Amino acid sequence: MNTIGLTLSYFAFLLAASPAFADLRVQFIEGAPKDRFIIENLGDCDLGAVDIVIDVSASEAGLIFDTTGASEGVGVFQPFEVTKGEQYLLEPPNISDADQRATLNVTGLGQGEAVAFTIDVDDTAGQRGITVSAGEISGTSVTLLKGNRSYSAVMDTDAQVVVETEPCSP
16 A cells, blocks of 8 residues: 555544544524524534523623513513423523523434524614624523533633533443
């Protein structure tokens, strides 16, 4: 076998020996009056029972969840509503008006499976409070809690984040 063949065989071995992960992607999609979050298992294995925490408090725009119209939210309000994957939630999260944190108790999420929900997210520090841009949602943290382990990442200016986890169990 020539050097190129050996090199290709070595790289194929490395790729095959790489561990599989259960990484999670969270996307924010602006859609006044209903904004949408999509939580998807991008990994190579199922994600067991976990809590997923979306925390908008570190965003520069002073973001809040506007669920009843009683807070400093702008214009219309929208409560939490599951649009996909309701079977993966233990129960709907309790998100009060002006909260900055949403915790979803997920019973499990298979490879490629997703949970999506709508809610109104308002900007309390900018000029257009009803519209939240990708730059304004950046800084939002997403934490995956699995047993006694915690995995976190921060949304970027593309309004999404991938939370990397541990290798899948055999």
